[in-house]
Amino acid sequence: MSVQPLSRYQEAVPEYGRPLAEAPGLIRVVARNPGPMTYHGTNTWLIETSPGWVVVDPGPEDPDHQQAVLDACGGKIHTILVTHSHHDHEAGAQALARLADAPIYGGTHGQNPDALTLPGLSPVRTPGHTMDHVCIDIGDGRLLSGDHIMGWSTSVILRAPNGSMSAYLASLKDNQTRNYATLFSAHGPPVTEPAPFIASLLKSRLNRIARTRDAxxxxxxxxxxxxxxxxxxxxxxxxxxxxxxxxxxxxxxxxxxxxxxxxxxxxxx
Ligand SMILES: [Zn+2]
Structure with missing residues (x-):
């Protein structure tokens, strides 16, 4: 079985702390936390909405990174969103919330993301990697996919009670029905052809499960x-x-x- 589609979305080390325009109204600032689980580092996403900037995944606690994010938003952040309660995504959330005087949704310290009402933006529950994981649908076929779907590597699915393989497979199948055009994940470059990519993720995961059963x-x-x-x-x-x-x-x-x-x-x- 080819693993090619799974390793297709790689990129050179991006410039840390610098705003990268990835799509209209969508900016990425990469945190300096490279590692075996984080690739070059955590992508903090900045979404321009009519009420103001929404920051998704403030990243690890790193004053330089949080300042770079605030600066990229012109000093004004409307809302902070966390895709899930992992350190490399949410540890910097409270520091950024204090700097920007903005509310947090999602993760350990945030309000329920389902309560979020912002024009053009909707959280999509995607349990699996963690049970509290949400992706953010930002319209025009674009999804911020967090750690749920990443182009550089397969997601680690945690065991109960933190994660769930059956929930992950159901979340992936749900994503398939939504026909996204581009996935912007929390680590690595965008996935520009989601349909074959998600199909290959499902296939390789089911193969792994079959190998486990055979063992x-x-x-x-x-x-x-x-x-x-x-x-x-x-x-x-x-x-x-x-x-x-x-x-x-x-x-x-x-x-x-x-x-x-x-x-x-x-x-x-
Ligand atoms: Zn994670």
Whole structure:
């Protein structure tokens, strides 16, 4: 199976802290937090709406980044939105809220994003990567996709109670029906051909789940043993992510009646 579509959206290291015009009324400022889970860093998105600038994902707590975002908005921010309660997205939200005297929606400290009423902008619930994840539909076929769909890498789907593989697959299928033209994610460049990309995400995820199911035997195996068999030569800095992914796939298989969790580990049903 080709993995090509999954690694198609790469880019050179962007200039940190500099406003990048990505589309009409849509600016990206990249935070300086590169890493194995964040690619070159978190994309903070600035949306121009009639009441004012809306900032999506203020990024990690970094005074230089928050100042760069405020400056890019001409010193005035109407609303701050957080796609989900992960550090690299929301840790800077409260500092930015204080600087700009703006309300926060979403994430750990924000108001319920469903309560947000702004012209031309609507939150779309996309549980999976985390249960509180929302994407932001900004009209004209454009979606800010957070960590739900990213062009540079597949999303890590956390195990319960933080994430859910079945919710993730349902969210992806829901996205498919909405026929977006462009996805602007929280890490990496925009996904300009969402339909084949989402189809390839679903396919590769279902393949991984099938491989996990095939690794189960009638004798229970502890998770570390399954992990070692399924993910060979895993870099140490990705082992926690892989353990979460395996956990969410096993929970999915359990819900489908294809795996059983015992005190000695997981076996097939
Ligand atoms: Zn995340």
């Amino acid at each position: 189960l035997t009638s004798t229970p195996q502890p998770e570390p043993q399954l992990l070692a068999g399924l993910y060979r030569n895993l870099p140490r800095n990705l082992s926690r992510a892989a353990a979460e992914m395996l956990g969410s796939m096993l929970e999915y298989l359990e819900a489908q009646g294809e795996a059983v969790h015992t005190t000695e580990g997981w076996r097939r049903d």
